[in-house]
Amino acid sequence: MFDIRYAADRGKADFGWLQSRHTFSFASYYDPAQMGFSALRVINDDRVAPGAGFDTHGHKDMEILSLVLSGKIAHKDSAGNTEILPAGEFQLMSAGRGIYHSEFNASEQDELTFLQIWLQPNQQGGEPGYQQKDFGQRDGLTLILSPDGRDGSLTLRQDALLYQLLLPQAQQQTYSIAAGRKLYIHLISGELDVAGNQLQPGDGIKISNETALTLTAGTAAKALIFDLP
Template structure:
């Protein structure tokens, strides 16, 4: 089964310093038909004005992934992590029994654009965790998250996998799916055909009950592929 989630239909928020588009229900945007997909709870496409950001706030029992698209994030948390994330870098914060953090645009001149992603964990409480890594821009599939940190991936507290897909125009990739798994694909740039369904930037697609996917780029493309329980 395939269900498109078009970019134009996402929830929107504009606070002046922050412009955000919500794939799933978040904050003041509520749609009972868009409460997440499997363990994937949030994909927010955020643009933050120069020097602005999110003041210190708390999270508990959530896996929070950030991917910087352009600019840099200045991150600080109550576990003692003070980091700057440049474009292309992934950050995974496991909130565990509770953590406080702040995120700001590290530039006073340029906008920050990043994806904020929440995955519901299958382990609760425990020590908060922090991981950060640049996985490069290799063509094809690159494993970003896994439950066991295999192949140098970040370790997520859920039976979930995340892949970065990069394809040049006319490039193709096949992805086999284990029985009972669900997949969500979010297109960042380009144009991607997913087994006959065309995605434009910001679009997503919910996939279930499939044994394999045929992925073809009709323009240079970059996407995130979530393999979910």
């Protein structure tokens, strides 16, 4: 079964310094039909003005992933991590029993664009954690998150996998789905055919009760594939 979440139908927030598009219900945007998908709770597509950002705030029992699309994030948290996250890198913050952090556009001239993604953990409490890595831009599937850190991936506190997909124009990628698993695919750029369903940038698709997919790039495509319980 396939259910497309079109980019144009996402929730919107405009705070002047922040322009955000919400795939699922978040903050003042509420849609009872869009409360997340399996363990995937938030995908926010954020644009932050130069020098602006999110002041110190807290999280608890959430796995928070950031992927910078352009610009740089200046990150600081209560666990003592002070980092710069450049475009292309992934950052995973495990909130555990509780953590405070701030995120700012590190540039005073250029806009910051990034994806903020939340996954619900399968364990409560525990020490907060921080991981950051550049996985490169290799064609095909690259494992980004896993519960056991396999193949150099970041370790996620949930029985879920995240892959980065890069496909040149007209190229295909197959993906096998284990019994009982669900997929969510978010298209970052390009055009992607998912088993006959056409996605444009910002679109996503919920997939359940399927065993395999063929993914075909119309134009060169970059996407995230969440393999969920």
